[in-house]
Amino acid sequence: MDSRHSTVAANTLxxxxxxxxxxxxxxxxxxxxILLTSSFIGTEEGFTAIRQLERSRMRLKLAVDEQLLHNxxxxxxxxxxxxxxxxxxxxxxxxxxxxxxxxxxPVLSLPLLSRLSMLDAGDPYVELIIRFICAGKPVGALTLGxxxxxxxxxxxxxLHAPPGLQAALKNKLEGIEDFGITLLEPDQVxxxxxxxxxxxxxxxxxxxxxxxxxxxxxxxxxxxxxxxxTPLAADLARQHDIEIIL
Numbered sequence: 001m002d003s004r005h006s007t008v009a010a011n012t013l014x015x016x017x018x019x020x021x022x023x024x025x026x027x028x029x030x031x032x033x034i035l036l037t038s039s040f041i042g043t044e045e046g047f048t049a050i051r052q053l054e055r056s057r058m059r060l061k062l063a064v065d066e067q068l069l070h071n072x073x074x075x076x077x078x079x080x081x082x083x084x085x086x087x088x089x090x091x092x093x094x095x096x097x098x099x100x101x102x103x104x105x106p107v108l109s110l111p112l113l114s115r116l117s118m119l120d121a122g123d124p125y126v127e128l129i130i131r132f133i134c135a136g137k138p139v140g141a142l143t144l145g146x147x148x149x150x151x152x153x154x155x156x157x158x159l160h161a162p163p164g165l166q167a168a169l170k171n172k173l174e175g176i177e178d179f180g181i182t183l184l185e186p187d188q189v190x191x192x193x194x195x196x197x198x199x200x201x202x203x204x205x206x207x208x209x210x211x212x213x214x215x216x217x218x219x220x221x222x223x224x225x226x227x228x229x230t231p232l233a234a235d236l237a238r239q240h241d242i243e244i245i246l
Contacts, residue, residue, distance in 0.1 A: 039109035042145030046106030
């Protein structure tokens with residue numbers, strides 16, 4: 001990947017072009033955080049789904065687990081996904097939901113599905129997914145890596161998953177769907193992005209936003225007239241003398 005196709009450079013140029021109009025920038029170019037994990041099946045389809053997003057009006061950031069970084073260099077992953085803005089899983093604990101508008105899981109591996117279904121918040125991916133869900137951010141996942149009934153498994157000769165295994169994985173998938181995660185086929189990703197757009201433009205000011213403003217030394221926050229302000233956010237704003245401008 002050369003500088004002409006660098007997502008880091010493109011995102012930097014967009015920030016400079018919009019300068020202080022961050023709300024407008026986020027509306028025109030939503031931020032998508034992509035959580036990429038290693039899997040024995042579904043990885044190539046995940047790469048393809050990411051590259052489809054790379055051609056859209058989105059600002060994309062890739063978070064990669066240690067196993068993938070062990071098997072691929074950052075340059076190889078950038079070539080496969082079209083994204084050179086790459087973070088390791090170790091950096092996720094310092095990443096707040098306000099840093100992205102959507103969360104996309106292109107490869108829902110069996111280990112990730114298992115940890116997520118058990119709400120294992122000790123795992124940085126699971127913790128981040130839970131925080132995004134609870135912040136009201138759209139979260140979508142391609143399921144073929146954890147669905148032995150998918151035709152991709154048959155293409156690799158994995159045709160004989162016993163009914164008990166299929167039922168157990170189906171239950172886990174239904175469980176995370178109940179958590180608020182949208183389960184996707186590869187051809188459904190663009191529609192999911194489009195349908196999520198209205199939710200992205202409804203501002204919700206939370207206590208976490210106020211705490212971030214305090215850290216940055218801000219004395220005011222400007223919101224759209226349709227914004228929702230949580231009671232705790234309003235209390236913290238008064239406590240820290242932060243003006244909320246509608």
